[in-house]
Amino acid sequence: MNASPPAYGLWPLVIINSLVFIIFAFSFTKPRTARDWRSFGAFSAFIVALFTEMYGFPLTIYLLAGWLQSRYPGVDFFSHDAGHLLEVLFGWRANPHFGPFHLLSFAFIGGGFILLSNAWRVLYAAQRSHTLATTGPYARIRHPQYAGFVLIMIGFLLQWPTLVTLLMFPVLVSMYVRLARREEREVAGEFGDEYARYAANTPAFFPRLGGDRSQRTNASE
Amino acid sequence: MNQEHPSPARKGWRLGLALIGFLAIAAFFLLSEHRAHALGILPFVLLLLCPLLHLFGHGGHDHESGKGDRP
Known part of the structure; x- marks a missing residue:
């Protein structure tokens, strides 16, 4: 576009963007227990790492600069637009903010x-009301909050992939799966048969597509 | 803190509005990112809006009163 201002070292933007998304997540999860804080904290770490690379210090670009420049000699990888790596790698030439991955x-x-x-x-x-949550998203999957966090992280990986967030992703997903399992044991202890029936009919993370929810067995994980 | 609970419908409406507000702010930051630092005070104003939206979405001060074990 126009003469490019510096694309990195924009620490106020790192802070503002991180805060916006962290407050956003906090607003709709309201961590209370130690387990809530762990999942929320891990998500926040992912967000901070992401925006640090997006606006602060592009570690991924530095590490891959040699390879990137040799394969895409015409691209200025220290511009913001080129940081949308998937768009660049797959040859999207227009404004990456309207590219397919974005x-x-x-x-x-x-x-x-x-x-x-x-x-x-x-x-x-x-x-x-001290009842089991089984309606809304809970009618389709048992752990919509963890699924929501994972969807958001996948979205950011598509938009702005970095080595650090790519490494964090599987760690966070496995952590969420473990937290979800522990949560299930606790809720099962509290709600007993009611929870057992619910869990038998409702997949943990992947909703069934179209099918009648009572007909198939739990094959979600 | 517990005296006044908005009705579920009202609460849902407020939550929905807060969600839309957050999504709009998030979209602004993700789309205007590389120029945003030239916009001066606007990003800070939008940042300040977030806690306000949070309070609005959860109906003022009653959001600390729920107790439960599931996150």
């Missing part, structure tokens, strides 16, 4: 936050 990332990130918000609404009501 649009897809919006769907994932927006979808993840909508899922978090809808799940929170149901969970909040259930917690107040």
